[in-house]
Amino acid sequence: MSKEIAILGVGMHPWGKWGHNFVQYGVAAAREALADAGVPWQDISFVSGGATIRCGYPGYVAGATFAQALGWQGAEVNTSYAACASGSQALAAARNKILSGECEVALVVGADTTPKGFLAPAGGYRPEDPDWVRFYLGITNPTYFALYARRRMDLYGDTLEDFAAVKVKNSRVGSKNPRARYRKCFSAEDVAASAMVADPLRLMDICATSDGGAAIIVSSLEYARKIGKGDAPRVAAISTVTPTFASSVVEMPDIATDSAAAAGVEAQAYRASLPVKAYEEAGLGPSDIDLAEVYDLSTALELDWIEDLQLAPRGEAAALLRAGDTALGGRIPVNVSGGLACFGEAVPAQALSQVCELTWQLRGQAGDRQVQGAKVGITANQGLFGHGSSVIVKK
């Protein structure tokens, strides 16, 4: 039996720092996706929400919150929390419901309003909380991104100019995206002039946090054919695998990695394991991919992802970048939405926004950012607590 589902409609509220309630963004995205799909809200029988958790704010109970805002009509609901992969997990829940035959057409939605300033842990003396420990010892989020970036420099010879070139590339294409928050074309000189945050990463190498909302209408292939959308792009795979012990890379918010000292245990890199299941499930390989949307929390991290997705051998992503292969018009364009560099992260919406971009690209509706002839796209992201995802969308 085919595990595929159809993407009938997509929608996004523009990313920014709007300061409104997150529900407003989710509703706007959902209405755009419904209109795009040509599916009436009353026909949706499952609402799957991507959630985030901040100090117990009850509004972040996503599925029911959005169902109520759009008008209760009896649909079943689900709320998924999986950090940066929340949207993919919500999408997977909708897929399960559709493939099991319990639902024909579902709404998947995620939206966020980010708080101002640093995301800091609760106070007191709480050494049992790894997040408290690392902040107490002076280790912030950019520390981790910078450790990965510096390792690339020392092992593979990546340079500060390479990292800046990722920002320049993404800002150039993001400037053409009406939903992006930052739409200025930045130069390598702009990046070099921005303040050093965590050596080798400067302010403009690191993504911001944003408000935003994204939504997707998905259905069974049969339903899609019934409403005349049999050729809609399809979700061919969703991977939400957790790490395999012993996880070899020190990850936020931990102070140490797993130990691989026991017999029969090997140190394994989590990021690289995420697309493996996706490729397997889709019956596709890296050579089938026309474009990728990856989680560029930092410029250097985009290069790590290119290798994790097996689009380049380990250590050679910068060579692809320098050759222009990952730019719009290149051999394997990466982050033609502009990526997190131009959006900033809106956690529960971000993984869905990646799928929205692939959908527009595969339909040939991406305008100035269009990757010519795109047939297969892949997403990748990773967040806290062993959450991550990779989704393959194909025509």
Next chain:
Amino acid sequence: MSQKPQVPAIEGWHTMAAKPHLIGTQCEHCGTYFFPKQNDYCRNPNCDSTDFREVELSRTGTIWSYTNACYKPPAPFVAQEPFQPYAIAAVQLEQEQMVVLGQVVEGVSVEDLKVGMPMELVLEALHETDDDIKVTWKWQPLAQ
């Protein structure tokens, strides 16, 4: 340096000796190390042991990667005024097959570091209170 007593910033995570060690645990059954300590369940998926012994981890290793903090982190970090940037290292411990993060001692900057460089564990002040000096583990380039 003031005459206040030196106490660990986090109680029980390292020894206070001149040549200090981090204190972790090791699974009695499969030998997996844990830092911070794990005493309740082994996280090796091939092992269901609940028996652990406290162990001192290797006090030397090699740099997995490194960076610095150019901006003052938020609380619970207690910053000096004015804020002094500090380097941070992730150090690979051979015996334990794990990587442990920590600040690098004062006076050593990222320019002095390189992936693969040997490092050793030392204690240094993290911050001062009215009553004492809170010390923590830091990494220092191993004397040649």
